[in-house]
Amino acid sequence: MFPxxxxxxxxxxxxxxxxxxxxxxxxxxxxxxxxTPLLHHTPSSLATSLEFPRSASTKRLNLYQSINxxxxxxxxxxxxxxxxxxxxxxxxxxxxxxxxxTEFGSERVFNTPLTEQGIVGFAIGAAAEGMRPxxxxxxxxxxxxxxxxxxxxxxxxxxxxxxxxxxVGGLVVRMPCGAVGHGALYHTQSxxxxxxxxxxxxxxxxxxxxxxxxxxxxxxxxxxxxxIFMEPKVLYRAAVEHxxxxxxxxxxxxxxxxxxxxxxxxxxxxxxxxxxxxxxxxAEKAMNGVEIELIDLRTIYPWDRPTILExxxxxxxxxxxxxxxxxxxxxxxxxxxxxxxxxxxLEAPVKRVAGWSTHTGLSYExxxxxxxxxxxxxxxxxxxY
Amino acid sequence: MFSRALWAxxxxxxxxxxxxxxxxxxxxxxxxxxxxxxxxxQEDDKPFTVRLSDESFETYEIDPPPYTxxxxxxxxxxxxxxxxxIRRMEMAADRLYKEKKIRGFCHLSTGQEAVAVxxxxxxxxxxxxxxAYRCHGFALMRGGTVKAIIxxxxxxxxxxxxxxxxxxxxxxxxxxxxxxxxxxxxxxGAGLAFAQQYSGEQTATVALYGDGAANQGQVFEAYNMAKxxxxxxIFGCENNxxxxxxxxxxxxxxxxxxxxxxxxxxxxxxxxDVLAIKAAVQYGRDYTVSGKGPLVYEYVxxxxxxxxxxxxxTTYRSREEIQRMRxxxxxxxxxxxxxxxxxxxxxxxxxxxxxxxxxxxxxEVAEAEKMALPDPTSRILFEDIYVRGSxxxxxxxxxxxxxxxx
Ligand SMILES: Cc1ncc(C[n+]2csc(CCOP(=O)(O)OP(=O)(O)O)c2C)c(N)n1
Ligand SMILES: [Mg+2]
Numbered sequence: 001m002f003p004x005x006x007x008x009x010x011x012x013x014x015x016x017x018x019x020x021x022x023x024x025x026x027x028x029x030x031x032x033x034x035x036t037p038l039l040h041h042t043p044s045s046l047a048t049s050l051e052f053p054r055s056a057s058t059k060r061l062n063l064y065q066s067i068n069x070x071x072x073x074x075x076x077x078x079x080x081x082x083x084x085x086x087x088x089x090x091x092x093x094x095x096x097x098x099x100x101x102t103e104f105g106s107e108r109v110f111n112t113p114l115t116e117q118g119i120v121g122f123a124i125g126a127a128a129e130g131m132r133p134x135x136x137x138x139x140x141x142x143x144x145x146x147x148x149x150x151x152x153x154x155x156x157x158x159x160x161x162x163x164x165x166x167x168v169g170g171l172v173v174r175m176p177c178g179a180v181g182h183g184a185l186y187h188t189q190s191x192x193x194x195x196x197x198x199x200x201x202x203x204x205x206x207x208x209x210x211x212x213x214x215x216x217x218x219x220x221x222x223x224x225x226x227x228i229f230m231e232p233k234v235l236y237r238a239a240v241e242h243x244x245x246x247x248x249x250x251x252x253x254x255x256x257x258x259x260x261x262x263x264x265x266x267x268x269x270x271x272x273x274x275x276x277x278x279x280x281x282x283a284e285k286a287m288n289g290v291e292i293e294l295i296d297l298r299t300i301y302p303w304d305r306p307t308i309l310e311x312x313x314x315x316x317x318x319x320x321x322x323x324x325x326x327x328x329x330x331x332x333x334x335x336x337x338x339x340x341x342x343x344x345x346l347e348a349p350v351k352r353v354a355g356w357s358t359h360t361g362l363s364y365e366x367x368x369x370x371x372x373x374x375x376x377x378x379x380x381x382x383x384x385y
Numbered sequence: 386m387f388s389r390a391l392w393a394x395x396x397x398x399x400x401x402x403x404x405x406x407x408x409x410x411x412x413x414x415x416x417x418x419x420x421x422x423x424x425x426x427q428e429d430d431k432p433f434t435v436r437l438s439d440e441s442f443e444t445y446e447i448d449p450p451p452y453t454x455x456x457x458x459x460x461x462x463x464x465x466x467x468x469x470x471i472r473r474m475e476m477a478a479d480r481l482y483k484e485k486k487i488r489g490f491c492h493l494s495t496g497q498e499a500v501a502v503x504x505x506x507x508x509x510x511x512x513x514x515x516x517a518y519r520c521h522g523f524a525l526m527r528g529g530t531v532k533a534i535i536x537x538x539x540x541x542x543x544x545x546x547x548x549x550x551x552x553x554x555x556x557x558x559x560x561x562x563x564x565x566x567x568x569x570x571x572x573x574g575a576g577l578a579f580a581q582q583y584s585g586e587q588t589a590t591v592a593l594y595g596d597g598a599a600n601q602g603q604v605f606e607a608y609n610m611a612k613x614x615x616x617x618x619i620f621g622c623e624n625n626x627x628x629x630x631x632x633x634x635x636x637x638x639x640x641x642x643x644x645x646x647x648x649x650x651x652x653x654x655x656x657x658d659v660l661a662i663k664a665a666v667q668y669g670r671d672y673t674v675s676g677k678g679p680l681v682y683e684y685v686x687x688x689x690x691x692x693x694x695x696x697x698x699t700t701y702r703s704r705e706e707i708q709r710m711r712x713x714x715x716x717x718x719x720x721x722x723x724x725x726x727x728x729x730x731x732x733x734x735x736x737x738x739x740x741x742x743x744x745x746x747x748x749e750v751a752e753a754e755k756m757a758l759p760d761p762t763s764r765i766l767f768e769d770i771y772v773r774g775s776x777x778x779x780x781x782x783x784x785x786x787x788x789x790x791x
Contacts, residue, residue, distance in 0.1 A: 087630050090701065113600035113636040114567055114628050142566065145601065182488035184551045186565035358766060361549030362489050363540040367763050 027372040039241035058242040063235040066209035070216040085136025120146035132170030140177035154226040155200030169224035176233035184362040190324035196301035203300040205270040214250030232271040255304035261293030268321040269297040279375035309341040316347035326354035348385030414440035417657040417719020429459040441661040447650035450668035469742040471498040471522040477750040491552040496689035499716035503662025515561040516593040518553035527560035531749035541756040568601025575607040578618035589617040597628020611679035621682040630701040646681035656684030
C-alpha cells in the first residue's frame with residue numbers, strides 16, 4: 001500500500017524551524033466543511049478512490065440524505081430489509097428515514113413503541129429468521145436499555161448456534177452519536193468503546209456521506225455479523241459532498257489512509273478526523289518539511305491492525321484521537337497494539353487525545369472534547385519527543 | 386421459512402392505523418371546570434367542601450376517592466397562583482430559547498401544569514417526587530425558585546444544578562429530578578419508596594412518566610418489585626396523548642395506562658382539573674402510606690406545545706385538536722372560572738393574583754438573565770467530583786500543567 005522506504009532516523013528537519021505553539025485563538029476556529037479536504041467537493045475527486053463505483057453520476061448529499069439514500073437502496077435491493085425504531089415512520093428525529101414508509105409501506109418501515117430493549121431483541125429474532133432488520137435507536141445515549149440484547153444475545157449468537165448455521169447477519173443497529181455543542185448529558189455520548197469490548201459485533205462509524213453510504217450498505221446487505229452503526233450527528237447537515245448515486249459497498253474492518261505522510265501517524269474516526277485534518281495542516285505549515293499521515297479506522301471493532309502497524313512502522317510516531325472519553329477508550333487499545341507490534345520502530349510514546357473522563361455538563365462541552373489545539377499540541381510534542 | 390405475505394397480513398392493523406389514526410378512548414372528563422361548591426365561607430382559612438364531577442375518575446380494582454374535597458379559599462388562590470406561575474415561567478423559557486439564550490434540549494409543560502400543582506398540594510414536603518425531563522413545573526413546586534430554574538436553563542452558575550445540567554436535570558429537596566432517559570426514573574422511584582418504608586417514614590413516593598415511557602420494560606419491573614414488597618409509591622403516567630410524534634394508540638397495546646399494573650390497583654384522573662388531582666393523590670398517599678401497597682395513576686392531560694423546542698408539534702396532530710384543548714379544557718381557565726363562580730375572589734382580586742404571579746416570575750427571570758456567564762475556566766471541571774472535605778490533594782487535568790490542587 002505504501003511505497004517501501006527506509007526509515008530516516010536522523011535529526012528531523014523541523015527541529016530547526018521555529019515552531020512557536022499556536023494560540024488556541026488561531027487554531028480553534030470552526031471547521032469549514034465547505035473546504036475541508038476530507039469531503040468530495042467535486043465528482044472528480046471520487047475517482048481517486050478505488051472503493052467507489054466508476055460511474056459518473058453523483059449527487060451532493062449531506063450525511064442524513066446519504067443515510068436515507070443507503071436505506072432506500074437497501075430496501076429496494078432486498079425484500080428482507082425492514083426498518084423500524086421510535087418515530088422512524090415520520091422520518092426520524094434526524095430525517096434519515098424521510099419518505100421511506102411512503103415508498104416501501106408500513107409493513108417494512110414502521111414505528112415502534114419507546115422500548116429499546118424490545119427493539120433490539122425483536123431485531124435479533126427477525127435477523128435469526130433471515131430478515132435484514134435495520135433498527136434505529138433514537139440517540140446512542142438511549143441504547144443502554146438494549147445493552148443486554150447486544151452483548152448477550154446478538155454478539156453471542158453465532159458462537160452458540162451449535163451446528164445450525166444460524167446467525168444474525170444483516171442486523172444493523174443505527175444510532176446518532178457524538179457532541180453537537182449543546183447536547184448535555186443525554187444527547188452527546190459516543191459509546192463505541194463499550195461495544196468494542198464485545199467480540200461478535202462490528203462497530204462502525206463513518207466520517208462522511210460517501211463513506212456512510214458504502215459502509216451502511218455493507219453492514220445491511222453483506223455482513224454476516226450484527227453491526228452497531230454509529231452516525232456522528234453533528235455531520236448530518238454539516239458535511240455535504242458528492243456521493244455516487246448507484247449502489248456500492250465499502251468493506252468493513254478496513255481502515256483508510258486518507259493522507260500519506262512520513263513522520264507521524266494520526267489515527268482517528270468519525271467527526272474528530274476533521275479536527276485532525278485541520279491540526280495537521282497547521283502543523284505542516286508551521287513545521288517545515290513535516291509530513292503527517294492521517295488514517296480513518298472506519299470500523300472500530302474488529303479493526304484493521306495491519307494498516308495501522310504498517311503506517312506506524314514507517315513513521316515511528318503515532319497520535320490517536322477520539323471524542324469519547326479517554327479512559328478505557330479506543331485509543332488505549334490502539335496504543336497498546338502499536339507498542340506491541342511496532343515497538344522497535346517507535347520514536348516517541350503513543351499519545352492519546354480524547355474526551356476527558358467526565359460527564360458532559362451543558363455549559364462545559366468545549367472544555368471536555370478534543371479540539372484542534374489539543375491535537376496540534378500532541379502532534380508537536382510527539383514530533384519533538 | 387418466513388413468508389412476507391404472512392408478515393404483511395399480521396401487520397395489517399398497523400397499516401390501517403397509519404391511514405386512519407383512531408382516537409383513544411378517554412372516558413374521564415378533561416373538563417377543567419367541572420367541580421361544584423356552595424355556601425363558601427367569608428374567611429380565607431375556613432374549610433368548605435367542593436364536589437367533584439362524577440366523571441373525574443375511573444377505577445381499576447379499587448374504590449374511587451371521595452368525590453368531595455375539603456379546601457379553603459386561601460388554598461384555591463394559592464393553587465391558581467402556582468398554575469399561573471408555572472405557565473409564565475414556561476413562557477419565559479420559550480422566549481429565551483427562541484432568542485437563542487437557552488441552548489440544548491428544552492421540554493415545556495405548558496398545558497400540563499395542573500399535574501404538578503395538584504400533586505404538590507396533596508403531598509407533604511417530606512414525600513418524594515421523581516419525574517422525567519418535562520420537569521420545570523415540578524422543580525418549582527418542590528421548592529426551586531424561578532430564578533434558579535431559568536438560571537439553569539441559561540447555563541449560569543447560580544442555576545439549580547450549577548448550570549451543568551440544563552433543562553432536564555433539576556433537583557430540589559425531596560425532588561429527584563429531572564431524568565433524561567425515558568422510563569429510567571421509575572425503578573429509581575421504587576428504590577426511593579423502599580428507603581422510606583425501610584426507615585419507617587410515614588411518607589410516599591410519587592414517580593411520574595409519560596404515555597410513551599409506559600412501554601419501557603423497566604416500568605413493569607418496578608411495578609413488580611413495588612407490589613412484591615408493598616412499597617409506598619404512586620406510579621403516575623402523565624398521559625398527554627403523545628410520546629414525541631407517536632400517539633398513544635400507535636404505541637400502546639392498552640392505552641388504559643391506569644390498568645397496566647395488572648395486579649396493582651389503578652386510577653384514571655382528570656388531569657386538567659387541579660382539584661380532582663389533589664383529591665386523588667391525597668387519597669392515594671393515605672392508601673399507600675398505610676401499607677396497602679403501590680398504585681398506578683393515569684393523569685389525562687395534554688401538552689400544548691411541541692415535544693421539545695425543536696418540534697413545532699403540528700405534524701402529527703391537528704391544529705384543531707390543540708386549539709380545542711387550549712380553549713375549552715385549560716386548567717388555568719377552568720380554575721379561574723370556578724374561583725369567580727364560587728365568589729372565592731372578585732374580578733379585581735383575581736386580576737391582582739394574576740398580576741402578582743406574573744410580575745414575580747418576570748422579575749426573577751430578569752434577575753436570572755443578568756447573572757454572569759460562567760468563567761471560561763477548566764477549574765469548574767474539578768468541582769462536584771468529591772464530597773467537600775473528602776477530596777484528594779490534587780486532581781490531574783487535561784495536561785500536567787493543568788493539575789488542580791484542592
Ligand atoms: C431510553 C430513551 N429512549 C428515547 C428517548 C428519546 N425521547 C425523549 S422523550 C421521548 C418521548 C417520551 O414520551 P412520553 O413518555 O409520552 O413523555 P412526554 O414527552 O409526552 O412528556 C423520547 C422518545 C429517551 N430520552 N430515552
Ligand atoms: Mg406523552
